[in-house]
Amino acid sequence: MINKIVSAGPSISQAEIDLVTEAIREGWQEKMSWYIDQFVEEFSGYIGVEHCLPTAHCTDAIHLAMLALDIGPGDEVIVPDLTWVASVAPILYVGATPVFADVDPISWCITAESIEQRITAKTKAVVVVDLFGNMPEWKDILELCQIRKIRIIEDAAEGVGATYEGKQAGTFGEVSLFSFNATKLIMSGQGGAFCTDDKELYKKTKLYSHHGIDKALTGKYYWSNVLGYNYNWTNLQAALALAQLRRIEELIAYKKWLFREYEKGLRSIEGLQLSTAKSNVDPTYWISVAILDSKYGINKEELGRRFAKQNIDMRPLFYPVSAMPPFQPYVEGKTMSEENPVTYQLSEYGVCLPNGNSLSAEDVHYVCESFRKILASKC
Numbered sequence: 001m002i003n004k005i006v007s008a009g010p011s012i013s014q015a016e017i018d019l020v021t022e023a024i025r026e027g028w029q030e031k032m033s034w035y036i037d038q039f040v041e042e043f044s045g046y047i048g049v050e051h052c053l054p055t056a057h058c059t060d061a062i063h064l065a066m067l068a069l070d071i072g073p074g075d076e077v078i079v080p081d082l083t084w085v086a087s088v089a090p091i092l093y094v095g096a097t098p099v100f101a102d103v104d105p106i107s108w109c110i111t112a113e114s115i116e117q118r119i120t121a122k123t124k125a126v127v128v129v130d131l132f133g134n135m136p137e138w139k140d141i142l143e144l145c146q147i148r149k150i151r152i153i154e155d156a157a158e159g160v161g162a163t164y165e166g167k168q169a170g171t172f173g174e175v176s177l178f179s180f181n182a183t184k185l186i187m188s189g190q191g192g193a194f195c196t197d198d199k200e201l202y203k204k205t206k207l208y209s210h211h212g213i214d215k216a217l218t219g220k221y222y223w224s225n226v227l228g229y230n231y232n233w234t235n236l237q238a239a240l241a242l243a244q245l246r247r248i249e250e251l252i253a254y255k256k257w258l259f260r261e262y263e264k265g266l267r268s269i270e271g272l273q274l275s276t277a278k279s280n281v282d283p284t285y286w287i288s289v290a291i292l293d294s295k296y297g298i299n300k301e302e303l304g305r306r307f308a309k310q311n312i313d314m315r316p317l318f319y320p321v322s323a324m325p326p327f328q329p330y331v332e333g334k335t336m337s338e339e340n341p342v343t344y345q346l347s348e349y350g351v352c353l354p355n356g357n358s359l360s361a362e363d364v365h366y367v368c369e370s371f372r373k374i375l376a377s378k379c
Helices: 014-026 034-047 058-068 089-093 112-117 138-148 199-209 235-245 248-266 300-309 325-330 341-349 361-377
Strands: 051-055 076-080 097-101 123-129 151-155 175-179 192-196 272-274 289-292 350-352
Touching: 014 235, 034 051, 034 192, 034 235, 051 058, 051 199, 058 089, 058 151, 058 175, 058 192, 058 199, 089 097, 097 112, 097 325, 112 138, 123 138, 138 151, 192 199, 235 248, 248 272, 248 361, 289 341, 300 341, 300 350, 300 361, 341 350
Parallel strands: 076 097, 076 123, 123 151, 151 175
Antiparallel strands: 051 192, 175 192, 272 289, 289 350
16 A cells, blocks of 8 residues: 555755754844744745735734724625635624625636625625635736725735736735745745735734734833734744745745646546636646536545545545535525535535645656546446
8 A cells, every 4th residue: 555645745855954943043032033034024025015024824914904904893805705714714803794705617716706796885805815826817806996995805825926917926915915834835834924015004913913012102012002912923933934935936846746747647537627727827736626527426525535545635625614604694594505606516526636745756646546546436
């Protein structure tokens, strides 16, 4: 039996080991934020934004975005139904109402059309997700939101390194957010970032991120000017992410190679759709996704169980957020599979192919052969 093929895993080189070791040895006292500051400088430069605030998690960054934009009770925030739950939960943290929109059948990202259909007098913002390293049709979304005066929060947690018409993910929203979770393209175990070109939004966010303390304003260190949060990142995590950032082109190249290997190995399977992107998008294929035709009668959970028997960890595609218990009060009286049919169809039959950074061509071949055998056996 082949060694277990896991769903995800980071690429750790000597560069990460050396920099984190250096941070453990030297990153204290006067250098207590040195690696954080270095990461902020290099990450801001890579993305092309003026201000970057690292956070403990990307979920924290989304929460801070809601606070910075004064989103609260009585406001509605439009969000794609096909996304990780953290794109949506902070809307509830601030007492606002999530409104779930369908996604494009090609990019699997939210569209201007689906946003427009859900705009009401209460709509204040939209969370646009660069899903799985792909990107939406940003031109249409920007035009719509400018006309309708809707704030844009770009959830680029999965999009770092991708481009739309040559422009980096994370440069389209009034604020943008990134994740450095252990599964992400750049990872630090945990971590996130809030990015913006707006200096006032950045200052407000920074105040909320560390217990509401602003020593420069009051001259007092342990003094909270507002009720804040403990969303700070650590120097050690920053050192790890910094080493990863300096290897980003190598990491992206691997993800693209992995997708092409899956594409070659699975192209002969009838009724199998792999991740796709439009011609004006250069995706990273952070995760390669496969959508199985419903004619096989095998949903994602059953497919995962069959792969487990082959010693392959096959994660399901995200569930529609609107289907989850915490969000039922916001969809009461609606049949969400009819409201967002693309989301529900993709989710039911979609799986995330193993995407760890240690997979070889032989591993990919085994996954593809197992896929064929599973569909042929129908048992």
